[in-house]
Amino acid sequence: MNDKTDTPVAPPAVETPPAVETPPVAVAPATETPPVETPPVKPQVAAPDTPLATPAEPTPPETPPEVPPVEVAPPTDDTPPPSEPPVDRVVPDASEYVRPEGVPLEMAEFAHNNGFTQEQFDSTLTQFGSIMNANEQHKLQTMRAEGEKLVASWGKQKDYNMSLAHRALTQNDPEGKLKEVLDVSGFGNHPAVLSFFLSIGSSMKEGGFLKGSDHTPAKGATAASAMFGANHPSN
Numbered sequence: 001m002n003d004k005t006d007t008p009v010a011p012p013a014v015e016t017p018p019a020v021e022t023p024p025v026a027v028a029p030a031t032e033t034p035p036v037e038t039p040p041v042k043p044q045v046a047a048p049d050t051p052l053a054t055p056a057e058p059t060p061p062e063t064p065p066e067v068p069p070v071e072v073a074p075p076t077d078d079t080p081p082p083s084e085p086p087v088d089r090v091v092p093d094a095s096e097y098v099r100p101e102g103v104p105l106e107m108a109e110f111a112h113n114n115g116f117t118q119e120q121f122d123s124t125l126t127q128f129g130s131i132m133n134a135n136e137q138h139k140l141q142t143m144r145a146e147g148e149k150l151v152a153s154w155g156k157q158k159d160y161n162m163s164l165a166h167r168a169l170t171q172n173d174p175e176g177k178l179k180e181v182l183d184v185s186g187f188g189n190h191p192a193v194l195s196f197f198l199s200i201g202s203s204m205k206e207g208g209f210l211k212g213s214d215h216t217p218a219k220g221a222t223a224a225s226a227m228f229g230a231n232h233p234s235n
Contacts, residue, residue: 147189164201
């Protein structure tokens with residue numbers, strides 16, 4: 001091992017190359033730009049005249065078809081005469097109304113107070129009569145149904161009881177005035193009337209006062225017709 005201290009060695013010097021001289025740039029001398037020649041303008045030549053198109057001839061208008069004249073019929077004598085002016089409404093006084101038999105004066109007074117004409121009064125009575133008749137028929141049918149129900153409740157004694165009632169009426173009403181009233185009113189079918197004459201007939205038979213023989217009603221007859229005959233309204 002060498003005891004000497006190593007001395008650093010200096011690097012060799014670098015030689016700088018000599019500077020290169022740049023040759024001067026040659027500048028081209030300025031040249032003159034030749035003037036631009038403008039081409040001569042040719043004179044415009046007029047285009048030859050173009051002939052105009054011949055206009056089309058106008059189409060003549062269509063002639064409309066001839067319409068025959070309307071013939072007006074001459075006036076005839078069959079033209080109806082002008083209508084007559086309406087007649088004023090006439091409201092009679094109460095005593096001037098024509099009233100059917102049985103219509104009270106109070107109905108005419110009601111019609112007059114309400115401005116009824118005779119025609120309106122007649123129409124009202126007709127309508128009112130129809131309603132009353134319908135109600136009366138309903139009442140008669142109701143009494144007939146109730147009377148038949150009572151007779152049916154008598155069972156096998158039905159014909160015997162009806163015979164007693166009929167004989168009691170005939171004996172106590174020899175002139176037939178009560179029978180007529182019962183026929184007209186229809187009350188001969190009322191259960192109360194049937195029961196009343198049955199009670200009279202039974203009492204007279206027990207006391208020996210009932211005359212005549214047993215009366216057998218016709219088959220299918222109503223309760224009233226069995227008592228009062230075939231002319232009863234319910235038959």
